Every structure is written in structure tokens, then in C-alpha cells.
Amino acid sequence: MDLAYTTEQDMLAESIQRFIATEYDLSNRKNLVASDLGYSAQHWQTFAELGWLGMSIPEAYGGLGGDLVDTMIMFEEFGKGLVLEPTLSSLVLFAGALELAGSDEHKHHYLPALGAGDLTGCLAYVEADEPTNFNFVATTALKTEGHYQLNGTKSVVLNAASADVILISARTEGQATDAHGISLFLVPGDTEGLSRKDYPTVDGLRASEVLLDNVRVPASALVGAEGAASQTLNTVINRGILAISAEAVGAMAVLYQSTIDYTKQRVQFDHPLSEFQVVKHRLTEMFIEYNLAKSLCMKATMLLNQNSGDAQRHIHALKFLIGKTSRFVGQNAVQLHGGMGMTEDLAIAHYFKRLMMIDATFGHTDIHLDAFVQ
Amino acid sequence: MWTQRGDWFKALADQGGWDVPKWPTDFGGPNFTPTQRYIFDLEMGKQPTPPQLPFGVGMLAPILMNYGSKAQQDQFLPGIRDGSVNWCQGYSEPGAGSDLANLKTKAELSDDGSHYLVNGQKIWTTLAQIAHWIFCLTRTSGDGAKQEGITFLLIPMDDPGVEVRPIITLGGSHSVNEVYFTDVKVPVENRVGEEGKGWTYAKGLLAHERSGLAGIQNSVMGLEKAKRNAQKIRIGAGTLLDLSSFKNKVGVLEAELLALEFTEMRTLARVAAGGDPGPESAILKLKGTEIQQRITELNLEAAGVFAAPWGAEAFGPEFAHGATQSYLGGRATTIYGGASEVQKDVIAKNVFGLS
Numbered sequence: 001m002d003l004a005y006t007t008e009q010d011m012l013a014e015s016i017q018r019f020i021a022t023e024y025d026l027s028n029r030k031n032l033v034a035s036d037l038g039y040s041a042q043h044w045q046t047f048a049e050l051g052w053l054g055m056s057i058p059e060a061y062g063g064l065g066g067d068l069v070d071t072m073i074m075f076e077e078f079g080k081g082l083v084l085e086p087t088l089s090s091l092v093l094f095a096g097a098l099e100l101a102g103s104d105e106h107k108h109h110y111l112p113a114l115g116a117g118d119l120t121g122c123l124a125y126v127e128a129d130e131p132t133n134f135n136f137v138a139t140t141a142l143k144t145e146g147h148y149q150l151n152g153t154k155s156v157v158l159n160a161a162s163a164d165v166i167l168i169s170a171r172t173e174g175q176a177t178d179a180h181g182i183s184l185f186l187v188p189g190d191t192e193g194l195s196r197k198d199y200p201t202v203d204g205l206r207a208s209e210v211l212l213d214n215v216r217v218p219a220s221a222l223v224g225a226e227g228a229a230s231q232t233l234n235t236v237i238n239r240g241i242l243a244i245s246a247e248a249v250g251a252m253a254v255l256y257q258s259t260i261d262y263t264k265q266r267v268q269f270d271h272p273l274s275e276f277q278v279v280k281h282r283l284t285e286m287f288i289e290y291n292l293a294k295s296l297c298m299k300a301t302m303l304l305n306q307n308s309g310d311a312q313r314h315i316h317a318l319k320f321l322i323g324k325t326s327r328f329v330g331q332n333a334v335q336l337h338g339g340m341g342m343t344e345d346l347a348i349a350h351y352f353k354r355l356m357m358i359d360a361t362f363g364h365t366d367i368h369l370d371a372f373v374q
Numbered sequence: 375m376w377t378q379r380g381d382w383f384k385a386l387a388d389q390g391g392w393d394v395p396k397w398p399t400d401f402g403g404p405n406f407t408p409t410q411r412y413i414f415d416l417e418m419g420k421q422p423t424p425p426q427l428p429f430g431v432g433m434l435a436p437i438l439m440n441y442g443s444k445a446q447q448d449q450f451l452p453g454i455r456d457g458s459v460n461w462c463q464g465y466s467e468p469g470a471g472s473d474l475a476n477l478k479t480k481a482e483l484s485d486d487g488s489h490y491l492v493n494g495q496k497i498w499t500t501l502a503q504i505a506h507w508i509f510c511l512t513r514t515s516g517d518g519a520k521q522e523g524i525t526f527l528l529i530p531m532d533d534p535g536v537e538v539r540p541i542i543t544l545g546g547s548h549s550v551n552e553v554y555f556t557d558v559k560v561p562v563e564n565r566v567g568e569e570g571k572g573w574t575y576a577k578g579l580l581a582h583e584r585s586g587l588a589g590i591q592n593s594v595m596g597l598e599k600a601k602r603n604a605q606k607i608r609i610g611a612g613t614l615l616d617l618s619s620f621k622n623k624v625g626v627l628e629a630e631l632l633a634l635e636f637t638e639m640r641t642l643a644r645v646a647a648g649g650d651p652g653p654e655s656a657i658l659k660l661k662g663t664e665i666q667q668r669i670t671e672l673n674l675e676a677a678g679v680f681a682a683p684w685g686a687e688a689f690g691p692e693f694a695h696g697a698t699q700s701y702l703g704g705r706a707t708t709i710y711g712g713a714s715e716v717q718k719d720v721i722a723k724n725v726f727g728l729s
Binding site for chain 1: 466469471472473476497498541542543544546550607608609610614617618619620623667671674675677678679680681682683684685687689690698701702705706708709710713714715718
């Protein structure tokens with residue numbers, strides 16, 4: 001089995017590393033977090049020029065036709081820099097759903113523009129009444145003479161404020177908990193009847209509650225067959241889990257490494273902390289757990305890439321293990337930094353918070369452990 | 375709110391010194407036996423009563439009663455008791471965390487012996503921004519063991535040589551600070567006890583402070599609340615509390631809390647019988663803080679993606695915003711008052727005799 005990256009993949013990782021090293025130190029990131037947009041439009045153009053935005057878009061639509069391994073590599077590197085740009089929302093979730101279920105017209109209209117950085121999108125799939133189940137959809141889409149009329153509320157929609165278009169799950173038939181009867185609709189952010197309550201998130205990103213009050217969209221806004229969106233959602237969310245798991249792997253790599261560095265220079269009781277056996281063992285445990293998480297992330301990526309029947313089980317195992325490991329590595333990074341680990345001035349606080357939200361996104365450890373053992 | 379708070383402590387005082395439950399009768403306290411104090415804390419812990427800031431009433435006052443001069447007791451205890459004077463604790467320094475005796479803030483006695491000149495820096499000083507006074511461990515001599523040559527001084531925060539700089543912590547809140555001293559003149563009258571004995575005075579109290587940090591009653595109530603929160607989160611036909619992976623964690627915590635409660639009772643029984651708290655007491659802070667942190671995790675899991683919103687307005691379940699803050703802020707409990715790793719060394723040394 002050859003697990004080595006291709007030359008192109010190595011170059012992809014290196015180009016992101018170079019970008020982060022020059023553009024993404026903690027103070028630059030803090031400025032972006034505090035900015036109106038919440039990320040850098042200029043960086044987004046750079047991402048397009050370097051081919052990162054088009055990486056997973058098919059060649060027929062102006063992209064590079066990369067696979068999930070490429071996505072994993074990119075997100076692992078993004079995780080090392082705590083990148084704020086809406087790659088998960090716009091590429092993995094929005095472009096991913098269009099590529100899977102959209103019509104030729106949808107794809108021609110959106111995919112090249114997404115890859116070129118001229119347009120961003122996001123996915124609204126969470127509802128407050130059962131936030132861990134994407135098949136819980138109480139939002140309705142009523143069909144009327146060539147139009148659909150949407151009503152309901154979508155929660156914690158990542159990057160909704162900056163997105164040009166929001167892909168919204170709404171029910172065209174059945175009960176709120178039915179897997180069948182869910183449809184996806186393309187709704188431009190400025191559509192009449194759509195309003196938002198925007199907020200910053202604890203990890204420095206942006207999200208919104210999206211309120212739909214008699215929002216009318218043309219029949220052409222429907223993505224995929226009516227009532228059949230559950231499978232599309234399942235697939236893009238699986239890819240989303242892979243992407244943020246890879247991001248967590250990158251973030252954990254930085255955390256354990258910076259904890260090693262800190263314990264080497266922090267002296268208490270006349271010795272660097274790194275000389276105490278309890279600290280050495282803890283660092284080693286962080287390294288071990290990190291590597292197990294990375295391994296499972298790689299395996300799940302390969303299986304989903306091959307559309308293996310065993311992929312879903314591995315996705316559940318992965319999301320569980322990423323959550324568990326993120327807590328272990330994150331909590332111990334803070335613990336071994338002592339009081340310093342609690343301050344917003346050090347990068348580790350920001351990695352810790354991002355890992356915390358990765359754990360919570362797409363369902364936390366218990367949800368996936370339970371699904372895994374079923 | 376502050377009026378209500380004041381009324382509450384006045385009502386407690388009227389019961390015979392219940393506002394200062396740990397103070398002896400000589401100083402207006404109720405002189406509770408260890409068992410009475412345990413029952414008092416237990417009952418107070420069951421209700422959402424306003425907590426008293428611990429620095430004056432709980433930390434400084436016992437030191438003044440034991441080692442302070444009559445003049446110091448007369449000057450400071452009334453303001454501590456009625457809450458009109460806020461205190462903060464100046465122990466930790468950038469180079470002196472778990473290794474507290476490594477502190478470097480220098481206090482030099484003037485040639486005429488009238489005052490100390492204090493220079494140095496404290497860190498993690500809780501609520502220094504509202505404190506009128508700080509009680510400090512300072513170094514008056516570098517000779518001998520690190521624990522020697524430490525002197526306990528009382529310093530007014532409005533001295534022009536005292537500067538407070540905020541530290542913003544993980545939960546985005548401002549409660550801890552850096553405190554800088556530049557040529558601060560402290561009259562010798564503000565030294566507590568003898569020069570060079572400050573470590574001895576502070577040490578006894580630190581052990582006491584630690585056992586108070588176990589927060590067992592808070593955890594018992596917190597776990598019940600976490601269960602109620604989990605029942606508000608729908609998962610399929612049931613709730614999060616029905617999910618076996620979640621429910622098992624709740625069960626493990628409940629069992630451990632039952633055991634920890636009784637461990638506290640064993641400590642209490644020894645003290646009530648006139649003995650010292652015994653080795654079990656060392657377990658309380660270690661295990662108690664770990665349990666506190668695990669309960670914050672349960673609430674964070676129940677909050678799910680609604681842990682994310684970080685604006686003024688809350689979304690999702692009403693407990694979600696607080697759950698995020700508690701989880702983040704709670705990471706400090708295994709660090710402050712002696713990091714858990716160091717506490718374990720202390721147990722190995724004091725209980726097993728391993729150096």
C-alpha cells in the first residue's frame with residue numbers, strides 16, 4: 001500500500017504552509033476576526049489564484065478535479081493556521097452539493113465562479129429542534145405555479161452573512177423527522193423575505209440564524225430531485241466531517257508541538273517542565289493520540305474517496321475519535337501551559353476554541369459513537 | 375442587586391455571625407464546629423446564594439487573626455467583614471506559579487527601618503481591578519531556602535507605584551490581572567508578623583484554600599442541571615440523556631460524586647474528632663476539580679452547535695451560552711491553587727513519604 005503523497009500533493013501542502021507562514025500570524029488573524037467581513041477577501045482571491053478554491057471542482061467546470069485526499073491535505077494545513085476563510089461552507093458543503101445533485105445549468109452557473117473566487121455560498125441545514133439530525137427539517141417549501149415558497153428558521157448557518165447564495169434544506173413533503181421529502185433550494189442572500197441574525201462564533205468565525213418568511217424562489221432553484229436531498233446532505237456532511245477532522249489534525253499538530261516547546265523553556269522548581277516525567281509522559285500521550293486520530297482520518301478519507309460501503313462506519317468512528325482526541329490534546333495543551341494557557345494572548349487558546357467547535361459541528365462524540373456501535 | 379446582596383449578608387450577620395462562618399467568636403464569628411460548618415456550607419450550596427469574595431473574609435482575615443497586630447486587626451477586619459474594602463491576593467508571579475516559593479518581588483527595608491520599598495510583578499491576580507488593597511508575599515532576603523526570606527505585606531492599590539494590567543482569558547472575560555509595583559513605599563506597620571516568615575503564614579491557608587476548591591456541592595447540583603439540560607436536547611425519539619454514550623458518562627460521574635462526598639465526610643469525621651484532616655483531604659481538590667470540568671463537558675455536549683454563538687444575543691437552548699463559558703473558564707480549576715500535577719507530587723511526598 002502506497003500512502004505517500006504525490007509530488008503535486010506535497011506542493012499543495014507546501015504552498016499553504018508558505019501562505020500561512022507569511023500571512024497568518026496570530027495578530028493578522030485577530031485583525032481579520034475583528035473585521036466587518038470576518039476574513040480576508042484578498043486572501044480569498046489568493047486562494048483562487050493558487051488553485052485551492054478549484055481543487056475539488058471537476059475539470060469540466062474549470063476546476064482541478066482533485067479528490068478527497070487533496071481536500072484532506074488542504075484542510076490539515078488550514079487547521080495549522082486557523083484559517084478563517086469560508087472554505088468549508090463554500091467549497092465542501094455548497095459546491096459539493098451542487099456537484100453531486102445540481103443540474104448542468106446549476107453547475108455551469110456556479111462551479112466556475114466558485115472556483116474563481118467570484119462567488120461564495122453556504123449550506124443551511126441545522127434546525128434548533130433537533131440540531132444533530134440533518135433529516136430533521138421543519139422548514140417548509142410549498143410548491144405554487146412554477147415557484148416554491150419557503151418558511152422556517154435555520155440555525156448556526158456558517159458564513160451566511162458573507163455568502164452570495166445560501167443552499168437551504170426545506171421540506172416538500174412528509175413529517176419533520178422523515179428522511180424522505182427534504183429538498184434543497186438555492187436562495188440568494190438578498191431574496192425578499194429572507195432575514196438574518198448574524199453573530200461571531202466563539203472560535204472566531206461567523207454564523208447566522210436565517211429566517212425565512214414567505215421566501216419565493218423559482219422552480220429552477222431546486223437542486224436535485226424533489227424530496228430526495230437527504231442522501232446529498234449525508235454525502236456533503238460526510239465530506240464536511242472529513243474536512244474538519246483534517247483541520248483538527250492540523251490544529252492538534254500545532255498544539256502538541258507548541259506544548260513541547262513551551263515546557264522546554266518554562267522553568268519551575270529549578271528545572272524545565274519538560275524534564276519532569278509526568279510532563280514527558282503527557283506529551284507522549286498527546287503525540288500518540290494525535291497520531292491515531294491522523295491515521296483514522298487518512299483511512300476514512302481513502303474509503304470515502306473509493307465510495308466504499310465501509311466508509312460511513314469509519315466516518316462515525318472518525319468524528320468520535322477526533323472529538324475525543326481534540327479534547328485530550330487541547331485540554332492538556334492548556335493544562336501544561338498553566339495560567340498562560342488560559343490567556344487570549346497565546347495562540348493555543350484559539351486552537352483550543354476551534355477544536356472545541358469542530359467537536360460540536362456535525363454532531364459531537366456521543367452522537368457518532370452511538371451511531372458507530374449501532 | 376448589590377442592595378439585595380448587602381441585605382443578604384446583613385441577614386446572615388443577624389443570625390450570629392453567619393456572614394463570616396469561619397471566624398471565631400472573638401472576632402464576631404459563630405465559632406462553628408467542623409460539623410456545623412459542613413452542614414452550613416452544604417445548605418448554602420443547595421441554594422443559589424450570593425457568594426462572598428473569598429480574598430478578605432476567607433483568606434486574609436484568618437492570617438490577620440493569627441499573626442496580625444491588634445492595630446492591623448482593628449484597622450482591617452471591619453472593612454473586610456462589611457465588604458466595604460475589597461482585597462486581592464498577590465502571590466503568583468511570572469516565574470512563580472506552582473513553584474510559588476520562587477517569587478522575586480523585592481521588598482527592601484529602608485535604612486531607618488520605617489518602610490519597605492517594593493519592586494516587582496504579580497500575575498493572575500483575581501479582581502485586582504476592583505481591589506482597594508492587596509496582600510502580598512514579597513522577598514526580603516535571598517539567603518537560605520527559597521521558602522525563607524518571604525515577608526507578608528499589605529499594600530494599598532491606589533499607591534501611584536501600583537499598576538494593574540488586565541489579562542483576557544479563554545472565556546473572553548476579565549477577572550485576572552498583572553499587578554506591577556514600582557518603588558512602592560510600604561510602612562513597616564503594614565507588615566504582617568515577622569519579617570521572613572510570610573511563607574509559613576500563607577502556607578497553612580493555601581492547604582485550606584485548596585480543599586475549598588473541590589466544590590462538591592456545586593458539582594452535585596451542576597450534574598443534576600446537566601441532566602435536565604440534556605433532556606431538553608432531542609435525539610430521534612428520545613433525548614440526549616437517553617443516548618447510552620452520554621448516559622454512561624453521567625452515571626460514572628454520579629458514582630464518583632457519591633464517593634467524593636463521603637470522602638469529604640471521612641475528612642470531616644477526623645477533624646470533628648480533633649484530628650488533622652488526614653490524607654483523604656488531599657484528594658478533594660484533585661478529584662473535585664476534575665469532576666467539575668467533566669460536568670462542564672456534559673453541558674457543552676448538550677449545547678452542541680449552539681455553543682458557537684458568541685454575541686450579545688443567545689440562540690438555541692437557554693443554557694448554551696453559559697455552557698461554553700463554563701467549559702472554557704473551567705479549564706483553570708486544575709491549574710490554580712496548585713496545578714494537579716504538582717498536587718500529586720505533594721501527596722506522594724506528604725502521604726507516602728516519597729521525595
